[in-house]
Amino acid sequence: MADSGMHPDGKLVFLINPTSGKPSVQKRLSELLAALEERTEPGQMLRVVTEAPGHATALAEELSRKYEGQATLYVCGGDGTVHEAVNGLMAAGSRALPFAVLPTGTGNDYARHLYGQTDLETVLDDLAANRLALQPIDVVRANGRYSANVMSFGLDTRVQMINERLADKAAFLGETTFLFSALAGLLGRRKFRMRLEAEERTPDGGFRSVSREFDYILMAICNAEYYGGGFQPAPGANSADGLLEICHVDPMGLPAILRLLPKYRKGAHLGHPSVHRMTVRSGLLASLDGSLPLLGNMDGEVFTTDRLEFECKPSALRVYRAAVPVNEA
Incomplete structure (x- = not known):
């Protein structure tokens, strides 16, 4: 993995769904994040793990309000985790953190849309090498909920x-x-x-x-x-x-x-x-x-x-x- 160029002045917050996808993918995610941590400043990385369905929504809102303008949220999961996180970000309003998706689910369709592929290591490497751009994106509001995809x-x-x-x-x-x-x-x-x-x-x-x-x-x-x-x-x-x-x-x-x-x-x-x-x-x-x-x-x-x-x-x-x-x- 390339040396980290991931937003050197901000906190890197990884929102992880530990039940998403196969155990082998979760193991690889842990290895990749450990390697990344060696290339970042002490305390710059934060890992937050979901504990139940719906938890990613609460965490995304809470983290946005806590680190407004000072962090990027990396959603580690599949489309369901992205769905929950997007609803939390929308609940945070103008405080919503910018985010990226690290695909560790089964379908990973939203990541496929964003990056053209769903390989976890490639996406993380592209993020670390600053090959991805921060851009505005639409969401769909439906009966009070939000859909990303x-x-x-x-x-x-x-x-x-x-x-x-x-x-x-x-x-x-x-x-x-x-x-x-x-x-x-x-x-x-x-x-x-x-x-x-x-x-x-x-x-x-x-x-x-x-x-x-x-x-x-x-x-x-x-x-x-x-x-x-x-x-x-x-x-x-x-x-x-x-x-x-x-x-x-x-x-x-x-x-x-x-x-x-x-x-x-x-x-x-x-x-x-x-x-x-x-x-x-x-x-x-x-x-x-x-x-x-x-x-x-x-x-x-x-x-x-x-x-x-x-x-x-x-x-x-x-x-x-x-x-x-x-x-x-």
């Missing part, structure tokens, strides 16, 4: 919910639980219905109010372009443009969805007649599935609601990322 609804969230339940009840299956969950999801319900009201961007750069009711199998509201371990519902989504990309997929039979999913993963699905995309700055979703609520996830965190109000919050936080945004290179 992607909110999605429908089949993928149903699969995730099944996977979480199965993982708790059948831990012996290990990583194969997702295969069983995906199969159960695909063989189950594949049609949902919602109403969308939004401020849609027009070709001339203005905005118009739209209201639509539609059936869907997949639907995503994207601040960035990756989710679910590399799927790209809105390739090129830019988290610094003050806009959100929406992609929804019409209901389809099992053979058709199996053919589409590989393209959906690669971001090569937008020409499909059952795929629809729009650019918005704010909106509202409402379930039209009778008494059933919207089933969604926010940066991988599952939730249900009858109604979701959302808006892009431009330049809400500051993050270290590739000097030229990956999706604009």
Whole structure:
């Protein structure tokens, strides 16, 4: 690892989720941070470890208020940890610390968006060598919470919910639980219905109010372009443009969805007649599935609601990322 050039006048605060990812990744993180500590001034580095779900939110807010303008927060975890930390930073308001992400989770989609890859050592080395730039970044406010990356609804969230339940009840299956969950999801319900009201961007750069009711199998509201371990519902989504990309997929039979999913993963699905995309700055979703609520996830965190109000919050936080945004290179 290169000699540390990481903000020599400020404190380096590492917010670590010790349960994120594989034990081997946590071990490597400890080794890398120990090597970094040898290259920094005594007392300059601080390691703070989360102890329970939601703890990263409280810690990010507390650390921001304590070290306002005097530290950088390094979020060590996956997308769920980033989600919690971003909510804590937003709660700190103008005191929010600038942050970076050290990917130690499973999906690491937000890190993939920021850095173009998810290798922990490479990202830390780029930070240490000052190859990353501090830039403003948008977040999404939704029903009082904040999303850094992607909110999605429908089949993928149903699969995730099944996977979480199965993982708790059948831990012996290990990583194969997702295969069983995906199969159960695909063989189950594949049609949902919602109403969308939004401020849609027009070709001339203005905005118009739209209201639509539609059936869907997949639907995503994207601040960035990756989710679910590399799927790209809105390739090129830019988290610094003050806009959100929406992609929804019409209901389809099992053979058709199996053919589409590989393209959906690669971001090569937008020409499909059952795929629809729009650019918005704010909106509202409402379930039209009778008494059933919207089933969604926010940066991988599952939730249900009858109604979701959302808006892009431009330049809400500051993050270290590739000097030229990956999706604009």
